[in-house]
Amino acid sequence: MWKALALCFALLLLAAAPERETIGVQNCTDHYRVDAIAFAASVKEMRIAIEKIDSTHTQSIEQAKEKLKNARLAYKRIAFFLDYFFFTSSRIYNRPPKNEIEEPHLEYGAPTGLQYIEALLFDNPGLYKQEMLRQCRFLETSAEDLPALLYNFEASDAQVLESVRLELVRVMTLSISGFDAPLLKSGINEALVSLQTIDGVLKPYIQSSQKHVLGDLLAGAEAALAKGDDFDHFDRLHFLIHHALPLQEHLGSMISGMELVINEKGVLNYNTKNIFRPGAFTQTALGGDKGDSALTDFGEKLFFETRLSSNGTRSCASCHNPALHFTDGLPRSIGIHPGQAVRRNAPSLLYSSFQHAQFWDGRARTLEEQIRTVIHDSLEMNGKPAEMIRKFARERQYRRLIRKVSPSRKALNDTIIYKAIAAYVRTLQPFNSDFDRYIAGDRTALTDHQVKGFNLFMGKAQCGTCHFAPLFNGLIPPTYTLTEFEILGTTASDDLLHPKTDPDQGRFETRPTPYYRGAFKTPTVRNAAVTAPYMHNGALGSLEKVVEFYDKGGGVGLGLAIPDQTLPATPLNLSEEEKSDLIAFLHSLTDRL
Known part of the structure; x- marks a missing residue:
């Protein structure tokens, strides 16, 4: 009898026990709820601006671009949360503006969302006005339901902190390179908004002993981005060295000290200080x-x-x-x-x-x-x-x-x-180039031209939007769980004045879908300076030819008919000095074997 009473009493206590306490999950969801409502409002404003587009009045187009930029900034306040906890839902808002084949099941994904609207708005807003409005209405309806994702939502502090550390990687690799908005060139502003959001989410976790270091690092990084209004001339290497990488290191130390380390989303090794250190990637993954x-x-x-x-x-x-x-x-x-x-x-x-x-x-x-x-x-x-x-x-x-x-x-x-x-x-990963030594602390390892070249690579030249740091290949940040294939319109020879289409069908031969016709894996450009000739067919014999090919906009930019080219066909308009600096940076990626 007494055992039965004791058991009943224990069950009553268990039923009355509060839910598992967390440190900052409630703060995180509170931020998300407010920011999701603000994002929905910004999408509505964007839709109204696009409705007012008159192709004969450039001011109406510029106003639409500004509202698109505002919507993107609003989205960046919730992107880290959606990408981590509701990845499938997040895809409709920020999918790349091209037809995609989702590996490994070859599921087709049509372009949709903010990036697609950007591409249409900068291409021919008068012609594509109705399609942009269709996209806006779809986003508007979907965004209104974003707060509902919190119904019965559960998460751990470890998950919240991993979502934040992945967002920091996204800032360092995608945002500052303009990956999401290459035409708006709002990447630096978006990086700032992401860091401000990280700052707010981290507040409950930062102990008094860490406030000085992490608080100062966050403030310094935000201040550096706030000054970076000029996308093409933002000093990305200085930002990484003096702000982002130290921030990543101290954030990792805080999470480790709290014993809240998990790795649910990718191949990153959280035991390394930052993503540019050898060992940053888990080989087993x-x-x-x-x-x-x-x-x-x-x-x-x-x-x-x-x-x-x-x-x-x-x-x-x-x-x-x-x-x-x-x-x-x-x-x-x-x-x-x-x-x-x-x-x-x-x-x-x-x-x-x-x-x-x-x-x-x-x-x-x-x-x-x-x-x-x-x-x-x-x-x-x-x-x-x-x-x-x-x-x-x-x-x-x-x-x-x-x-x-x-x-x-x-x-x-x-x-x-x-x-x-x-x-x-698998042992062939030296990571001992001049660039690696510079990142590790030897500030004499790079010349001024190579520093400028890195900033071009990650900025105006848009190389970093396909050759993702720190591996500079097609492994996509921040989870690095997918290898990218691109249709570049590679020519059959290096005669770019009289270009001819290369007949190789690439990935289409093993994955027969039209959106893989002429698609090839994005290789690393580490050691590119000493591994000529280039491209899948060895058609381009020098780095100068490679840079010229990309500067012209790939095959389409050269005048070839490549209907599904994924490389933007808009010329980069690099100066001769910029091309030289870019090539100088590629030389800095040469390993000493």
Whole structure:
């Protein structure tokens, strides 16, 4: 009887117990609720301004642009919350202004939202007025329901803090590069609004011992952005070095000290100080790890093993020569047949593990799959690895290495070859360029021209909107969970005065949807200065030609018919000095091997 009474009493206490207490979740949702209502109001004002557009009166168009900018700024106050907790809902507001194919299920996504309105408004507002109004009405209706997302909403402090730290990464990589608004050039203002929002959300978490450091860092970063009205000339490198990266470091320290670290959204390693430090990315989240030293040693030996090819003349190093920063310097590599080139250029293997897809067309999901495909390919190596691994196991030079990675001879098969070589390739991430040394604290590592070049890369030249920092490849921040493919309209040769369309269909061949026709993976531009020629076909032989191609607006800008080009066709109008500075920065990304 007494046990039954005790149990009933315990259940009553449990029922009466308050909900799990949090530090700042309520503050965060309060901010969201107010800002969501303000965003809905700003969308309505934008719609009214677009209704008043008269293509014969430029003032009406400028007013619409201003209201669009205001709507974007209002959206940035809730973007971190929506992107983290309601990602699917967030997509309708800020989707890129192009037809998208959502990987891995190949779901089609039509352009919608603020970025799409921007593209139409800057293209031909009179012609696209009705489409812009349709977008506005859709956004207006959706935005009115944003507060309803809080119904039965639950979150932890750890989740709120991760959403904030990801927003800071977004500021450092996307906002200041103008990724969301390349035509409005409102990225610096949007970064400021994002930091102001972060500031408000963090207040309940910042303890008295941290107020001085974090408060000052936030205030300094906001002040730097507030002075950055000129998008093209904002000093992004100074902002990163003196404000954003120290802020990221101290924010991470605070979260760690509170024991509120979680990693639900991406591949970032929160044990590193900032995203520009080696080790900032979790290799296991990218399809594997570096493996143990024995597997890596075995893979390095196999990397130079010509007997993996059918005639004993080709190895991995034949097309990815370490002396050439793991390329071969050819437009297209020579395969197993003398004098016969393979279809595409051999890109550097440096940092190749930092992608979610391999090959130019992304047809392999992992390095292991890529290596297997190359070894078996009849044009490349045409090898029989299943036979060779048994032969290697009988040779003294391999026996010890194989025993360390596969003690059981019965379990030995060709899979170990792919794993071993992939483990070696995953070690090819030196991060020791002049740029890396500068970021790490050596302020003599870059010249003034290279500093200007970085600011151009991340600003006016729009390179950073596809080659995302800090890897400078197509791995998209802030979660780095998706590899980007772009349709550039790459020419068949470097004769840009008489351009011809390259016939290679790219990703379309393995993913047959029209929006992948001519699409290729965005490679890293680390070591680009020493890995010519460029593009999937090796058509552009110098960095000068590459910069000219982008400055003209890609294939469409050169006059080619590329209906689904994702690269903006608007010329960048870079001066000769700016082009020179941009190339100087690319030289600073060369690793010392």
